[in-house]
Amino acid sequence: MRFKDRLPVWLHDWLDIVLPIGQILLILIVAWLLRLLVRRIIERIGHRYTLPVEAVVGGRRVTSFLIYAAALLLILERMGVSGTVLWTAFTGFAAVAAVAFFAAWSVLSNIFCTMLILTTRPFRLYDHVELLENGEKPGLRGQVVDINLVYTTLRETDDGDGAGTSLQIPNSLFFQRALRRWRGGALPAARGGAAAGDPLDV
DSSP, X not given: OOHHHHSOGGGHHHHHXXXXXXHHHHHHHHHHHHHHHHHHHHHHHHHHTTOOHHHHHHHHHHHHHHHHHHHXXXXXXXXXXXXXXXXXXXXXXXXXXXXXXXXXXXXXXXXXXXXXXXXXXXXXXXXEEEEESSSSSOOEEEEEEEEOSSEEEEEOOSSXXXXXXXXXXXXXXXGTSEXXXXXXXXXXXXXXXXXXXXXXXX
Protein backbone atom coordinates (compact mmCIF):
# COMPACT_ATOMS: atom_id res chain seq x y z
CA MET A 1 0.00 0.00 0.00
CA ARG A 2 1.38 3.38 -0.96
CA PHE A 3 1.89 6.15 1.57
CA LYS A 4 -0.71 8.30 -0.18
CA ASP A 5 -3.38 5.61 0.26
CA ARG A 6 -2.86 5.65 4.02
CA LEU A 7 -3.73 9.36 4.26
CA PRO A 8 -7.27 10.76 4.51
CA VAL A 9 -9.00 11.39 1.19
CA TRP A 10 -9.19 15.14 1.77
CA LEU A 11 -5.36 15.28 1.85
CA HIS A 12 -4.93 13.70 -1.58
CA ASP A 13 -5.72 16.90 -3.46
CA TRP A 14 -3.32 18.86 -1.26
CA LEU A 15 -0.54 16.36 -1.92
CA ASP A 16 -0.95 16.85 -5.65
CA ILE A 17 -0.18 20.54 -5.08
CA VAL A 18 2.35 20.40 -2.23
CA LEU A 19 4.58 17.67 -3.67
CA PRO A 20 5.39 19.44 -6.98
CA ILE A 21 6.00 22.71 -5.12
CA GLY A 22 8.34 20.92 -2.71
CA GLN A 23 10.19 19.28 -5.60
CA ILE A 24 10.59 22.64 -7.37
CA LEU A 25 11.93 24.26 -4.21
CA LEU A 26 14.34 21.35 -3.74
CA ILE A 27 15.59 21.73 -7.33
CA LEU A 28 16.17 25.47 -6.79
CA ILE A 29 18.03 24.90 -3.52
CA VAL A 30 20.24 22.19 -5.04
CA ALA A 31 20.97 24.39 -8.07
CA TRP A 32 21.90 27.32 -5.82
CA LEU A 33 24.19 25.17 -3.66
CA LEU A 34 25.77 23.59 -6.74
CA ARG A 35 26.41 27.04 -8.20
CA LEU A 36 28.15 28.16 -5.00
CA LEU A 37 30.26 25.00 -4.97
CA VAL A 38 31.28 25.35 -8.61
CA ARG A 39 32.12 29.04 -8.14
CA ARG A 40 34.42 28.18 -5.21
CA ILE A 41 36.10 25.42 -7.21
CA ILE A 42 36.69 27.76 -10.16
CA GLU A 43 38.08 30.46 -7.87
CA ARG A 44 40.45 27.98 -6.21
CA ILE A 45 41.63 26.69 -9.58
CA GLY A 46 42.14 30.25 -10.80
CA HIS A 47 44.09 31.17 -7.66
CA ARG A 48 46.19 28.02 -7.68
CA TYR A 49 47.17 28.16 -11.35
CA THR A 50 47.16 32.00 -11.55
CA LEU A 51 44.59 32.10 -14.33
CA PRO A 52 43.61 35.50 -15.75
CA VAL A 53 40.65 37.19 -14.08
CA GLU A 54 38.75 37.16 -17.38
CA ALA A 55 38.94 33.35 -17.59
CA VAL A 56 37.69 32.95 -14.00
CA VAL A 57 34.79 35.35 -14.54
CA GLY A 58 33.89 33.69 -17.85
CA GLY A 59 33.98 30.23 -16.26
CA ARG A 60 31.66 31.34 -13.48
CA ARG A 61 29.19 32.85 -15.92
CA VAL A 62 29.12 29.77 -18.19
CA THR A 63 28.71 27.29 -15.33
CA SER A 64 25.98 29.41 -13.70
CA PHE A 65 24.09 29.51 -17.00
CA LEU A 66 24.36 25.74 -17.45
CA ILE A 67 23.25 24.99 -13.88
CA TYR A 68 20.24 27.30 -14.04
CA ALA A 69 19.28 26.03 -17.50
CA ALA A 70 19.34 22.44 -16.22
CA ALA A 71 17.30 23.48 -13.17
CA LEU A 72 14.74 25.17 -15.44
CA LEU A 73 14.38 22.02 -17.54
CA LEU A 74 13.87 19.90 -14.40
CA ILE A 75 11.27 22.35 -13.08
CA LEU A 76 9.37 22.29 -16.36
CA GLU A 77 9.44 18.49 -16.29
CA ARG A 78 8.05 18.50 -12.75
CA MET A 79 5.25 20.78 -13.95
CA GLY A 80 4.20 18.21 -16.53
CA VAL A 81 5.95 19.42 -19.67
CA SER A 82 7.13 16.35 -21.59
CA GLY A 83 10.71 15.86 -22.72
CA THR A 84 9.63 15.71 -26.37
CA VAL A 85 8.00 19.12 -26.11
CA LEU A 86 11.07 20.53 -24.40
CA TRP A 87 13.41 19.12 -27.03
CA THR A 88 11.22 20.41 -29.86
CA ALA A 89 11.08 23.86 -28.30
CA PHE A 90 14.84 23.85 -27.72
CA THR A 91 15.70 22.84 -31.29
CA GLY A 92 13.26 25.41 -32.67
CA PHE A 93 14.74 28.12 -30.49
CA ALA A 94 18.27 27.06 -31.48
CA ALA A 95 17.39 27.25 -35.18
CA VAL A 96 15.87 30.72 -34.81
CA ALA A 97 18.84 31.86 -32.73
CA ALA A 98 21.28 30.54 -35.34
CA VAL A 99 19.50 32.46 -38.10
CA ALA A 100 19.48 35.59 -35.94
CA PHE A 101 23.17 35.29 -35.16
CA PHE A 102 24.10 34.82 -38.80
CA ALA A 103 21.99 37.86 -39.64
CA ALA A 104 23.73 39.97 -36.98
CA TRP A 105 27.30 40.03 -38.29
CA SER A 106 28.31 42.84 -35.97
CA VAL A 107 27.38 40.76 -32.94
CA LEU A 108 29.35 37.79 -34.26
CA SER A 109 32.29 40.08 -34.95
CA ASN A 110 32.23 41.39 -31.38
CA ILE A 111 32.04 37.85 -29.96
CA PHE A 112 34.99 36.75 -32.08
CA CYS A 113 36.95 39.84 -31.03
CA THR A 114 36.17 39.01 -27.39
CA MET A 115 37.82 35.62 -27.85
CA LEU A 116 40.85 37.35 -29.37
CA ILE A 117 41.02 39.81 -26.48
CA LEU A 118 40.92 36.97 -23.95
CA THR A 119 43.62 34.97 -25.79
CA THR A 120 46.00 37.64 -27.11
CA ARG A 121 45.39 39.89 -24.06
CA PRO A 122 46.15 43.35 -25.50
CA PHE A 123 44.88 44.64 -22.15
CA ARG A 124 43.56 43.25 -18.88
CA LEU A 125 41.00 44.21 -16.29
CA TYR A 126 41.85 47.42 -14.40
CA ASP A 127 44.37 48.56 -17.03
CA HIS A 128 44.00 52.12 -18.30
CA VAL A 129 43.58 52.22 -22.08
CA GLU A 130 42.95 54.80 -24.77
CA LEU A 131 41.59 54.19 -28.27
CA LEU A 132 43.32 56.69 -30.55
CA GLU A 133 41.45 58.30 -33.43
CA ASN A 134 44.75 59.31 -35.04
CA GLY A 135 48.04 60.76 -33.98
CA GLU A 136 46.61 64.19 -33.15
CA LYS A 137 43.14 63.79 -31.64
CA PRO A 138 42.61 62.20 -28.21
CA GLY A 139 40.43 59.10 -28.23
CA LEU A 140 38.21 57.13 -25.88
CA ARG A 141 40.00 56.69 -22.59
CA GLY A 142 39.37 55.01 -19.24
CA GLN A 143 40.00 52.09 -16.90
CA VAL A 144 38.84 48.64 -18.00
CA VAL A 145 36.26 47.47 -15.44
CA ASP A 146 34.44 44.71 -17.35
CA ILE A 147 34.79 42.60 -20.49
CA ASN A 148 31.79 40.66 -21.78
CA LEU A 149 30.92 39.00 -25.07
CA VAL A 150 29.96 42.23 -26.84
CA TYR A 151 31.27 45.25 -24.92
CA THR A 152 34.26 46.35 -22.91
CA THR A 153 33.30 48.83 -20.19
CA LEU A 154 35.67 51.69 -19.45
CA ARG A 155 35.36 53.98 -16.44
CA GLU A 156 36.48 57.45 -17.46
CA THR A 157 39.21 58.72 -15.15
CA ASP A 158 40.32 61.97 -16.81
CA ASP A 159 39.63 65.44 -15.49
CA GLY A 160 37.27 66.37 -18.31
CA ASP A 161 33.51 66.64 -18.37
CA GLY A 162 33.14 62.85 -18.64
CA ALA A 163 34.99 61.99 -15.42
CA GLY A 164 33.19 59.37 -13.36
CA THR A 165 31.06 58.06 -16.23
CA SER A 166 31.35 54.72 -18.03
CA LEU A 167 31.83 53.90 -21.71
CA GLN A 168 30.67 50.68 -23.35
CA ILE A 169 32.89 50.09 -26.37
CA PRO A 170 32.20 47.28 -28.90
CA ASN A 171 35.06 44.80 -28.73
CA SER A 172 35.60 44.89 -32.49
CA LEU A 173 36.64 48.54 -32.16
CA PHE A 174 39.85 47.53 -30.35
CA PHE A 175 41.08 45.85 -33.55
CA GLN A 176 40.23 48.81 -35.79
CA ARG A 177 42.14 51.55 -33.97
CA ALA A 178 45.47 52.04 -32.28
CA LEU A 179 45.45 51.25 -28.58
CA ARG A 180 47.46 52.95 -25.86
CA ARG A 181 47.74 50.97 -22.61
CA TRP A 182 48.86 51.74 -19.08
CA ARG A 183 49.52 48.50 -17.25
CA GLY A 184 48.00 47.69 -13.87
CA GLY A 185 46.58 50.43 -11.71
CA ALA A 186 48.96 53.16 -12.89
CA LEU A 187 47.04 56.34 -13.62
CA PRO A 188 47.71 57.98 -17.00
CA ALA A 189 48.67 61.61 -17.22
CA ALA A 190 46.05 64.28 -17.82
CA ARG A 191 45.26 64.98 -21.47
CA GLY A 192 47.02 68.31 -21.31
CA GLY A 193 50.47 66.84 -20.67
CA ALA A 194 52.48 63.67 -20.32
CA ALA A 195 53.63 62.14 -17.06
CA ALA A 196 57.32 62.50 -16.42
CA GLY A 197 59.17 59.31 -17.10
CA ASP A 198 56.18 57.49 -18.60
CA PRO A 199 57.55 55.52 -21.59
CA LEU A 200 54.09 55.14 -23.10
CA ASP A 201 53.54 58.90 -23.57
CA VAL A 202 55.85 60.15 -26.32
